[in-house]
Amino acid sequence: MDPLTAAGVLFGAVVAVVAAPVVLGAAGFTATGIAAGSLAASMASAAATASGGGVVAGSVVAGLQSAGVAGLATSTTAVVAGVGGAVGWLTSAAAALF
Template identity: 70%
Template sequence: MDLFTIIAVTAAGAAAAAGGAVVLAPLALGAVGFTAAGIAANSFAAGMMASAATAGGGGVLAGSAVAVLQSAGAAGLAGSTTAVVAGVGGAVGWLTATAAALI
């Protein structure tokens, strides 16, 4: 495979992964229990919240992972969060596509 093909394949993989990550993030949050109506009972998110509350002395600390994820589940992803999710998705896509192209 020539260098141009490798670059094209990895760029396409990165773009697809970035877009997919942004689209799938809200669905994944809802699937684990971070919903617009609050944390779903008996969900993975409920377990996270219980652990965070125990560690925080009875309450979930502002800015903690649980608080941020619930905020995103309730209100959607902020622009800055969307950029981070897209960046991470793009990096994972780039690395995966590069490895696949070199094999």
């Protein structure tokens, strides 16, 4: 792997892990719960309506809320870093074409 690609992968992984809590908070998945009037509130409402009155344990909304309250689990951090690294690799590969 050339140095530019390696740097792109590393940068993408780090940015993804650092940005994840910021993005969750901005969406309304906060440490104190789901923020009223937020995207998270809309998602929770839709999920509750679809399931007949509550957000189902293990659903996307429940997982995002858990991450908003407690932070990312080690396994989730690894996945986020992997996705960020893949994006960094794709970005560096695209930059090499131009």
